[in-house]
Structures are given as C-alpha cells and as structure tokens.
Amino acid sequence: MASPQGVPGGFDRRTLNKRLLLGYAAIVALIFVGLYQFDQIVASIYAYAYGSFPVIEGTSLEFNRWSVAVLNIVLVGLFLALVPLRVKGSWKAHGTYMGFMVSLFAEMYGFPLTVYLLSSATYPVSPLFSGYVWRVGQLVGSPLVIIGIILIYKGWKEIVFLRGTVLVTQGIYSVVRHPQYLGFLLVTLGQFIVWPTIPTAILWPVLVLLYYRQAKREEAMLAETFGQQFHAWASKTPMFLPKIRLPHGSKPVSP
Numbered sequence: 638m639a640s641p642q643g644v645p646g647g648f649d650r651r652t653l654n655k656r657l658l659l660g661y662a663a664i665v666a667l668i669f670v671g672l673y674q675f676d677q678i679v680a681s682i683y684a685y686a687y688g689s690f691p692v693i694e695g696t697s698l699e700f701n702r703w704s705v706a707v708l709n710i711v712l713v714g715l716f717l718a719l720v721p722l723r724v725k726g727s728w729k730a731h732g733t734y735m736g737f738m739v740s741l742f743a744e745m746y747g748f749p750l751t752v753y754l755l756s757s758a759t760y761p762v763s764p765l766f767s768g769y770v771w772r773v774g775q776l777v778g779s780p781l782v783i784i785g786i787i788l789i790y791k792g793w794k795e796i797v798f799l800r801g802t803v804l805v806t807q808g809i810y811s812v813v814r815h816p817q818y819l820g821f822l823l824v825t826l827g828q829f830i831v832w833p834t835i836p837t838a839i840l841w842p843v844l845v846l847l848y849y850r851q852a853k854r855e856e857a858m859l860a861e862t863f864g865q866q867f868h869a870w871a872s873k874t875p876m877f878l879p880k881i882r883l884p885h886g887s888k889p890v891s892p
Contacts, residue, residue: 656718657797659715659718660718660719660793660797662715662718663715663716663717663718663719663793664719664790666711666712666713666715666716667716667719667786667789667790669712670709670712670713670782670786671782671783671786674779674780674782674783674786674827675779675783677775677779677831678775678776678779678780680771680775681771681772681775681776682776684771684772685772690768690771690772693767693768693771694764694767694768694771695762695764696762696767697761697762698749698752698760698761698762698763698766698767699746700746700747700748700749700761701747701748702746702747703746703747705742705746706742706743706745706746706747709738709742709745709746710735710738710739710742713738713824714735714738716786716789716821716824717731717734717735719789719790719792719793719817720789720792720793720817720821721796727851729847729851730818730844730847730848730850730851733840733843733844733847734821734825734844736840737825737837737840737841737844738825738828740834740836740837740840741828741829741832741834741836741837744832744834744836745832750834750835751833751834751835751836752766754835770831770832773830774830774831774832774833775831777830778826778827778828778829778830778831778832779827779831780827781823781824781826781827781830782823782824782827782828782831783827784820784823784827785819785820785821785822785823785824785825785826785827786820786824787820788809788816788817788819788820788823789816789817789820789821789824791808791809791816792809792810792816792817792820793817794808795807795808795809795810802862804859804862804863804866804867804870806870806874810874811874812874812875812879813874813875813876813877813878813879814852814856814870814871814874814875814876814877815848815852815855815876815877818848818851818852818877819877821844821848822844822845822848822877825837825841825844826841829841849877852876852877856871856876
C-alpha cells in the first residue's frame, strides 16, 4: 500500500494537525464501538449461563431511539477518517458503507422495519428474532466487528506518519494487501450477522464488489508507480484473505 503523498512546500501544518485530530477522534470511536461489541458478547454468554432467554424472547423490542441511532452512525462514520482516498471514485465504496450503516442503525434503534414485516402479528415482541440476536448474532457477529476494527486501526497505524510516495509492505501489510478494506467488510458483515435486515442483505454484496474494484484500481496505480517492487510484494501477499499456514509434521529421519 502506498503512503500519503509528500508534504509540499508551504503546506499549512494546521491542516496536518486537523487530520491527525480527526484520526485520533476515529480511534476513540473504534474503542467505543469495540467495547460495545465486547459487552454484547459478554451479555450473550451471561444469558446462556443463567438461562435468561425466555425473559429476553418475551420482552418487547425497543425502538424510536433515534438519538442513539445518530450517535452510532457518527461513530462508525468516523472510521472513514482513518482511510486515505487514493483513487478517483473512492467515495462510491465509502458512500455505500455509510448507506449500510444508516439503514442498519435506523432499524436497530429507530424503527425495526424488517422485524415488523417478518413478525407483524406479534410485534413489538419477536421471540424468534430476539432469540437469534442473543443466541447467535452477538456471539458470531460481534467478534467479526472487533477483528475488523483492529484491522482498520493497524492499517492506519502503518501509514499515518509516513510522508512521500512509499510502498508500505511491513506490519499488517505483510499479511494482506488491503487490511483496511477487509476491516470495513468484516465490520459490516459482523453488524449484519448481529442484526440482519433486508436492506443490509442487499447492500453487503454490493459493498464487497465496490471495495474489490477499488482495491484493483489502487493496485493498477501501484503497479505503474513501483513496478517490480509492487509485483514482488503482491506475489507473496494475498489481497484480502490471509494465508493459513498449517503446521507440518517433522520429516522422519532415515537411519
């Protein structure tokens, strides 16, 4: 991955400070969201341990909490401050990411349209949906969100203080070539698993396609700029899915 462009002469240092301040605000947002996801995991484990599911499944869903929805949208929107815009058209993938989050939190905290359509007879009580969220969604989806958050941060950490056009291949970039895009996909996939909705089921495959196309455009630019250096890195580093190295047994020693 290429670092941000070099600082030109006469560069206003206040602009750089604002970018760093926004980046640190995004780090705080990552921490808040990560802690909330961890709390969801603990809550589900607690429900399993103490047999709380009958009470949970019989409780009405809370809605019309629009202030909470807006707060969550702002927090996950700040994540984008950690991702530099390198190629034209980057806004398409990032805009779809924000559309995903807006539709998700609007249903999670505002009005649960999908739940209403699937369980209108018992709404606002939905034992099947509530049971899924607590029994499966939070235990499977929340860890994916946390892993995605870590990838977004690690990708940012490797490039934030670099200046000049440099191909970054160390750290997390030695594991996958696009850790931040993978992080966004895991965050959105995890949130979808926690609270599945009809709009997000449509948007997530679109998001995958857009981030893949954006990654390919960036790599074309990197190949033109760095040539053999880029191709050598790309040949041994996967684009999104890290290589899983299985342990091999020791070879028998001949007598």
